[in-house]
Amino acid sequence: MSRQGYVNSSVQEPPLDYSFRSIHVIQDLVSEEPRSGLRPLKHSKSGKSVTQSLWLNNNVLSDLRDFNQVVSQLLEHPENLAWIDLSFNDLTSIDPVLTTFFNLSVLYLHGNSIQRLGEVNKLAVLPRLRSLTLHGNPIEEEKGYSKVWSPAQCPALWVSLPISLHPKAQIGTMSPAIALAFLPLVVTLLVRYRHYFRLLVRTILLRSLRDCLSGLQIEERAFSYVLTHALPGDPDHILTTLDHWSSHCEYLSHMGPVKGQILMRLVEEKAPACVLELGTYCGYSTLLIARVLSPGSRLLTVERDPRTAAVAEKLIRLAGFDERTVELIVGSSEEVIPCLRAQHQLSRTDLVLLAHRPRYYLRDLQLLEAHALLPAGATVLADHVLFPGAPRFLQYAKSCGRYRCRLHHTGILDFPAIKDGIAQLTYAGPG
Incomplete structure (x- = not known):
């Protein structure tokens, strides 16, 4: 396969997903199994993944030591890495290793502990970076946060930075065409995380609505059900009744x-x-x-x-x-x-x-x-x-x-x- 053919095909491959794995050092990726998705990961003859997306969100990474070496063991062509998700970790700075991936177009760094505004300037060398997230970092509280970037520093990124990073940004300026371009991503995320979405609906939205309508907490409603359906003095029957309530009435x-x-x-x-x-x-x-x-x-x-x-x-x-x-x-x-x-x-x-x-x-x-x-x-x-x-x-x-x-x-x-x-x-x- 030609290099261009590889790039076109790997963009469509599912990500190499190590999210929610309690990973605290990059070397753990070598022994950790990635999360399975709707589509199986595609591998080369050498056994390495051919994807261009690497998700490491919701772990406990504090640094990216040995990132290049580990990525080289996981990916067939690490130089084509286009999407890195490092959100919700413990990173205190933007490691220069990220600036070596010149095909990087999406970088998620929100929910970390990045404190210095100057860290962001390191990313100006990335010619294809289009989407960068930094919210939920201490730098949000720094004076001048909304003016970190200028068009002269990185014209491509300036076009699509989040509103909070544009000086004098105005709400509602996104064109319908740009919004439509994000629709496949939104649909993919909804399908991929549909179980979490269902859990959210049952434990937060429906529960809050019933709490408001009944004036009782879900535990109180469950106890009322137990009183009318379970045998007093029989722990087994009470436990079975609670299981039935949770499965058929309200998720407990x-x-x-x-x-x-x-x-x-x-x-x-x-x-x-x-x-x-x-x-x-x-x-x-x-x-x-x-x-x-x-x-x-x-x-x-x-x-x-x-x-x-x-x-x-x-x-x-x-x-x-x-x-x-x-x-x-x-x-x-x-x-x-x-x-x-x-x-x-x-x-x-x-x-x-x-x-x-x-x-x-x-x-x-x-x-x-x-x-x-x-x-x-x-x-x-x-x-x-x-x-x-x-x-x-x-x-x-x-x-x-x-x-x-x-x-x-x-x-x-x-x-x-x-x-x-x-x-x-x-x-x-x-x-």
């Missing part, structure tokens, strides 16, 4: 039976004397743990939202568990953890379930370590570590040397195409 965003089997199996294997759960939510995972606890064991569960905690409390008592078996604590995990020893007589916990907000996982794990609540051999389970994701938590657990890590790959309940996982950490001691 609870753990679900697949992840629940992983959780119950570990509780049965470890037979913990005391379990700590951070993030009670509606009480679904609380019931999963409580129903397989050994006689005399204890479960402490912490929920930040008082209204949600009230629903969980009713559900737990409806299932037949009293306060000696399951104690519900209302408050933020950051405030509760330091008080567990003095106020709740918890000197150690053999198993911890992190099921609240992933961005707090690392903070709370370090709090548990600092207050000596984790004995050697303790198990820490963390849900949703891949979606929405807890990359810094995983990076810490793998690199600090105090944990043995295992990842149970699963999917989101009712959305199996959206990949998720439960991290299982075994604490080896303070070291």
